[in-house]
Amino acid sequence: MQRYVIKRLLIAVPTIIGITLAAFILMYILPGDPVAILMGDVLDMRTMEMLREQLGLNDPLYVQYYRFISNALRRDFGKSYQTKRLVNDIISSALAYTGKLTLAAYIISIVVGIPAGVFAAVKHNSWGDTGTMVLSMLGICLPPFVVALLLLYVFAFRLAWFPLGGTGSFAHMILPAVTLGIRPAAMLARITRSGMLEVLRQDYVRTARAKGLSQRVVLTRHALKNCLIPVITVMGGQIGGLLSGSVVVESIFSWPGIGKVSVEAILARDFPVVQAVVLLSALVVVGINLLVDLSYAFVDPRIRYE
């Protein structure tokens, strides 16, 4: 187990370096000069030259990459071209907000999705099953911006139960978290349902029933636990998706998270911010994949890592 973890961590190093290098090169290949964007529609050549020199953009590419990597190892990502704020401050504040929202959405998706899937499987081929599946299909198909605007219009504008975007209280978080949680909840419901249907036909479930165990115990202890592997895989993948997929939701709800920060940084060719976001995303995705793989062993004792 330990050796496996160490091996995986070692593989992660070249993966992450590769990702940052690719992102670095990509940003420079893309048309668009960060200094020209900074200046807007007032272009003064002398000002541009001064800014390029000050920002270190006149150095050769390999010098810039080396500077980025060596500073990154000291957890120093420099300052944003656009705002002159420390990238560390920008990212940590945005990440805290995205983290909160992602966690809330994640909880919603689990609390709604898994029970819905179990319910649909147990009531297989009933109206309850069909209804749940139709709703889950809608949840998957509806684009987040439509859901966001609908929720805002109904619950914040018409009914005025929630604020019209922004941050500050628990109430501010509910609508964006629901918007963000709907799609993963729908996906979890469908996967749980198909897994459960499969497991419910197994002999050991029939045995458990024959022993006279209650429906609740049969479902949770014998059936659900055995269909969790695909569910966990999906849940792991969704964290990455939630972190990056929240751009639209963050924009509509004025939520100061990482999605909005990264899109603005890319559009403005704000290299220091983009680089830090890329590195961070790479770390998160690699880390979560490792955690997902390790969690299989806990759910299914037959899985061993040598």
Add this chain to the structure above:
Amino acid sequence: MLRRKLFLVVVSVLLIGLFTLGAQAQTPKYGGTFDYALDRDVGSIDPHSAHSVQRINVGLMMFDQLFTFDTTGQVVPNLVESYEISPDGLVYTFHLRKGVKFHTGREMTAQDVKFSFERLSDPRTQALGYAELNSVLGKQEFSNGEAAEITGIRVIDDYTVEIELVAPDATFTRKLAKVYTSIVGYEGIGENMEFITPVGTGPFKYVEYVPNQHLILERNPDYWQEGLPYLDQVVVHMNVDPSVQLMRYQSGQLLYMEIASPVQKLTLEADPRLRDEIVAMPGPSVQVLTMNANFPPFDKKEVRHAINWAINRERLAYNVVGGMGEPAYAPFPEDITKRIGLPEWYGYDVEKAKALLAEAGYPDGFKTELVVVANEIQRLASEGVQADLAEIGIEVEVRVVESATYTAMMNEGRVPFGNMNVGSQMSDPDEVFMDFLHSSRTPGLNRAAYKNPEFDALVEKARQTVDDQERFELYRQAAEIMMEDSPWAVLYYLKSVAAVKPELKGIEIMPTRPSLRITKAWIDR
């Protein structure tokens, strides 16, 4: 045509009256909060780097400049009480207002003017307004690190400062009205000229800025304009999606909202209760098509003229862009065109356009691509142009590109046919002709790669002509040459459109950047 113009003039006068006189007719009430929603973050609240209209408007709330703009785009003294210009136009003597206090309570003096202007010109500041004082004697030497101070800025006494220029600069006082040249207190600036906190002399004091969330300002009780401002507090909300701004406005949470898209305007117009709350004032820009003569078929003057005659500007401004524009027949933003008094060039004449195309050797038209930045109004306008040009046989493919790519392509002069917004910050013809059409600005903002030595000479001469009547005559001549050469097809003046609740009084919308002033704003509740 004439009747429509007359109507517009009357409406404008009425509107200006509504916003200025209207406020005086009633006794203003003190108190209240002004909520200002932006669709993005201001990013920085350093006035010396205030390049976007959002940063500039916010900067104007906290900082003062030596001069300022009024609602017609004219420049008027602000922190300066009076001033003299030497007969050769090189030396400006500014007499500063006495008793102006920074938000720290310290009195502003001539030393602060010198400090602010040197900070702006110091490369360590990385200020986007770095070039504003290029015409000041000793600025280059100071910026290059060859001198410890800008020798052309001389403090005579606490309330007198003298500024000497290298050459006459007709727009010098206008430059001193930009938020870029704000007077900042040294208390808010770090050792390496970095911006730490806003210390200005403006109507509102800084309280808190949480990036990507909000900026809070409070009333400056020691403001030098007695009795002002009326509002207690300003809250600038960042990153508020336009659709959410609309809902906040409809529900009364916002008393003022800037309208940037025809769809928003139509939504408000569809609501009979909100229809009358829409205000459209002359804006700081004009929309044009750039035609680069380095690429055929735009190398033929007849083709450029044909395109100019083929465009139905009234339909474009009133219908296609949903009334966000006003038909334009001259190459400046609306207020400048009116100030210098320009004639109208190129009406709508399809037959004439067809004949010109045939004369150029394209009797059946041609195919071309029109490059447009990803922006709703510009995309709509380009589709309008596409329809107009189809009438004379020119098949236009509209290519929408993301803003950074658009800027790069256009600035490199790689675009034969493009759609461009020509903006003026200080409402002066110099900015438009010098920055967007002078041959030295290619590559750069001269995106049509226009080159005419006669035009260049007139524009250079105008820059050094301090007398406005003489100067405007030079621009009228330059405009005549340029419109004949037609590197552009002028489309429409973009309006500054906003929705204002009736209880919000006294706000000023200006045809410059800054575009909004709330010093005299008050809430009637």
